Amino acid sequence: MADRFRAVSIEELPSHLILEILCSGRLSAVDLVCLELTSKTFGGSNGLYPYKFRSLVDFAAFQLCVSHLSYSRISLNAQRELFDRCGGKWKRVLRFLQSVEQSSQMVETSAGNMQITTGKYHTFLTSNSSVYSCGSGLCGVLGHGPETTQCVAFTRIDFPPLTHVVQVSASHNHAAFVMQSGEVFTCGDNSSFCCGHRDTSRPISRPRLVEALKGVPCKQVAAGLNFTVFLTRQGQVYTCGTNTHGQLGHGDSQDRPTPRIVELHEEVGSVVQIAAGPSYVLALTDNGAVYSFGSGANFCLGHGEQHNEFQPRVIQTFRRKGIHVVRVSAGDEHAVALDSYGFVYTWGKGYCGALGHGDEIDKTTPEILNSLKSHLAVQVCARKRKTFVLVDGGSVYAFGWMAFGSLGFLDRAASDKVMRPRILDSLRAHHVSQISTGLYHTVVVTNRGQIFGFGDNERAQLGHDTLRGCLKPTEIFVLEIADDADPILESN
Template sequence: MADNSGRPFCIGDLPAHLILEILSSGQLCASDLACFETTCRMFSGVHALEPIQFLSIVEFAACRHCEDNSIFSSLPPDARSKLLRRCGDNWKKVLRFLQSVEQSFSSVKTSAGEMQIATGKYHTLLVHDMSVYFCGSSLSGVLDHDRETKQSAAFSRIDFPSPSRVAHISASHNHAAFVLQSGEVFTCGDNSSFCCGHGEVSRIVFRPTAVETMKGIPCKQVATGINFTVFLTLQGQVYTCGSNEHGQLGHGDTSDRPVPTVIEVFEEQGHNIVQIAAGASYTLAVTDDGTVHSFGSCTNFCLGYEEQHDQLVPRAIQSFKSRNIHILRVSAGDEHAVALDSSGYVYTWGRGYCGALGHGDEINQTSPELLNSMKCNIAVQVFARKRKTFVVTDEGLVFAFGWMCFGSLGLSDRGSSDKVMEPRLLSGLSSHRVSQISTGAYHTVAVTKRGDVFGFGDNEKAQIGPAHTLSYLEPTEMALPLHSNMVEDCPPPPLGS
């Protein structure tokens, strides 16, 4: 560094309060702080500025980052203390957990730029620096092509009529939804069930089209179920449209909605929703106080109650509340669900077929159960889909369990069974530090810290790459048109003890 006279100086020459301000900059992440601490002695030693409980000025800065974090600030004091203990009283690890959870269901920062992935039944969507790319089957119009195009074996860009850039995506079997940076929502695909939200238009929507009803109501997340869509606004409201046979739209009836309609129960009860998930025919919603609400079909106990009747309006899952468990994120599979709490513990419930719940058996769970085999790991992302579950840890490791169909768990040693009953480390990705994972009906895609994208499982429709290989049993790097600025994937510095 240099001062105004051009003479170089060391950052250590600055007053302590200025150094702290630099380290507390919103541009730094947990790994940046760890780099400071491991490469410069002044950052690793005890400094007079900090209270005695902070071992270094970097730890003090990490604590300030955590206090400014929206997730951490919403936690009750006991949950904050529990998280800090879980991270070994290391504020850098707490910060890494919080930042990883924030990015797990949106864009993740990689060495190649910001990225997000979403997998449908036979297609893959990728966001890179807010531009969207796709590969796989273009049936039902979900891939922005005309009627003559059947599939794309390489990532191709989707052009939007709006100049705004894409900030969030969601993919289901036959339709997709996109939230732009402006908060505007676009959808495309098979709209026979009105799931695209374009009114009484029951035809295929071949290109991403703005949802007119949501104009002026900025959104931050969308969740696509089978034949229905859930919209989460910046103000914490929830809108739904599409098929409503089981009450999955949350309006207290079973009437379909051709355009997005606000869920009034959340409004009346003053709930602020922070995350949504759509299953096959049910919906999960997380409030800012860590409560999970569910509604729709309970045939497979996916709603987290002991009953099996449909729930037409949102209802809190009491087993979380009674145990004082603060949930941060949920994922809704076709027949089971999974949740992540504020300390990085994982819970599963629903149908246990093929070991999708990870408890070592195929027993159904009528209410959420702690996944004991993952207690030694701090989870930051959970993802459930058709009879399989993935868990990503704060160290970038991936654990998988459930149905191994077409190799979609990424475990090549099938043996005599296609079922994995308990979480198993996905060794094919263990050296790559995974940031985000998404699994479709029969294939899975993961993004690494470096910005590499790996796919495995079914490839019949070229949803992973050229269709000369019908399936990939192990994680295989997918060819991307955006690797010109890649850097070497070096392991991060340790976050200390």
């Protein structure tokens, strides 16, 4: 009987079973590299597959790439070019695909799944389904109740039992949270209906379920200045709030007190990502097209003029050039996009060098950032007159306005301009997995689950109690205490 249940080593398992485990989809590209380096079983050929794959892990990485949605959506030529851009290494292709996928949601770190989200003067940290907030709590945006006007350290937000947060978005005075169930909660100033509730008599100081979206499971939210965009699991878009510039996408300028679906033509396809600027929206579809609507100020819509668009309109530059976009970011006065090859495009107002082209000239339509063409970008992040680009390997490039040190360069003054992409030496020792920037502060998460913040801390938006500002990225530590108490985050 004992022989029937004897322990076996991984080397004794059949190769096809090992391959099945490797291709389960639960492993990251980094996991595969570690397995390949630590075991001959994973690093050997085992005669199971064609000679062009150097190991079981290499073949597993190929299989995972082929089955990845983002990879399957691009053309065969694009797939081959991406493979070449990644040095002919399937593990690097997989790392690129996984990094882009996580860039607007939770990222996997050695300390668990995390997401960092910055608003105007506040920051939200999601760690293993719990959410913490710090900074200015005006209008209840931090979600801690009417008595909280500021949190000097990250404090856990109370949600109903058994709810798990998977994505957060925050703007000036309101925030939205997507649950694992697809439900959406919002809090903050609802005077413009941006929280999706009809009650506008007082701020919503604790997260409240958006009743109008019951039975409509969502996967992403994007908070604008005084409106909110909701993306469903079915690829449909809902909006609510102020509609002065057509930012709700319904073909008019009428405000909407509760979320209403944006009507899209059948040929548009399914929307896979959304981004909201102060008064405009970018919507990315599964076929790599970008649609924009709302305020045309500063050329943020990418159509070559500054007219408002009251319904989604495709950005023709990408379509004409056959560019398949995989991520977009909507800044205050400019926008950024990332394509399937890891190339970066910027457009909008060029003030302070926010577009990265070495000048302050406005770009009325998207233009590729030539100085970053040799790098494989995995995340783009735009905000007030500044831009961050995260590249494969965990390095961060930044350009635009220093904005009280929130650009992260230690050798530049607080109001300086950086006209071209420049690597952040202050973060070079770390592998950054995600970056988010507010009005005057920036926060990053590393692959080890470390959190670093820099820039203005006047309202404790970096989670430090005593510092007014951080020119140098300063780590924030999460100290887990008793289960029935809130974790405390302290600065070093």
